[in-house]
């Protein structure tokens with residue numbers, strides 16, 4: 001697969017980027033990317049979910065408190081389930097491969113707990129991206145709403161890519177929904193889905209050399225006559 005039409009190039013070149021240049025992203029450009037993302041389809045055109053840009057002192061305090069919560073081993077009930085429990089072996093293998101790709105790029109050994117934690121903690125700083133987004137979903141939506149919102153998020157990633165920007169979704173934030181709501185002044189009806197880092201990729205950062213693979217088409221597609 002190596003097509004060069006515009007969509008193929010965007011889809012093939014997008015990566016999760018976990019280190020950013022300090023270059024600010026103009027507000028208008030952020031708005032343009034989010035407007036394009038919102039062209040995603042949704043069931044009955046309900047357009048569920050919302051994006052909140054967290055800035056300045058609120059962002060700093062939120063990141064500090066998320067880090068403290070993580071370091072103290074605090075645990076909260078998450079707003080929605082993500083990974084299957086138990087994780088089937090085939091999925092566990094994919095998870096391990098993704099982790100190996102990430103820590104391999106960083107040169108962090110499998111048993112280097114401190115090195116792994118240091119990288120994991122960068123989630124709570126939105127990888128120092130110039131734009132930090134928190135993605136929320138109105139309480140009451142089922143899996144269909146999350147499916148719709150996922151389309152928006154991929155739209156956001158590709159729209160960003162088309163503008164020379166990079167992204168990384170941050171599911172790690174979903175571990176602290178109450179803490180995040182508190183900082184953003186949200187009530188319990190706003191469920192915390194994930195974060196999203198947005199900005200210009202740092203091409204020199206080893207972590208941005210992370211390269212994941214995908215399973216074979218035959219593993220998730222079949223034709224039945």
Ligand SMILES: Cc1cc2nc3c(=O)[nH]c(=O)nc-3n(C[C@H](O)[C@H](O)[C@H](O)COP(=O)(O)O)c2cc1C
Nearest residue numbers: 014015016018098123168169170171172173194212
């Ligand atoms: C909903 C979602 C949540 C994610 N959460 C995290 C996260 O918390 N931390 C992280 O480093 N990467 C996170 N990722 C990035 C995935 O690890 C990444 O998409 C996957 O390994 C495939 O790599 P690629 O995006 O570079 O193609 C997340 C991706 C998605 C779609």
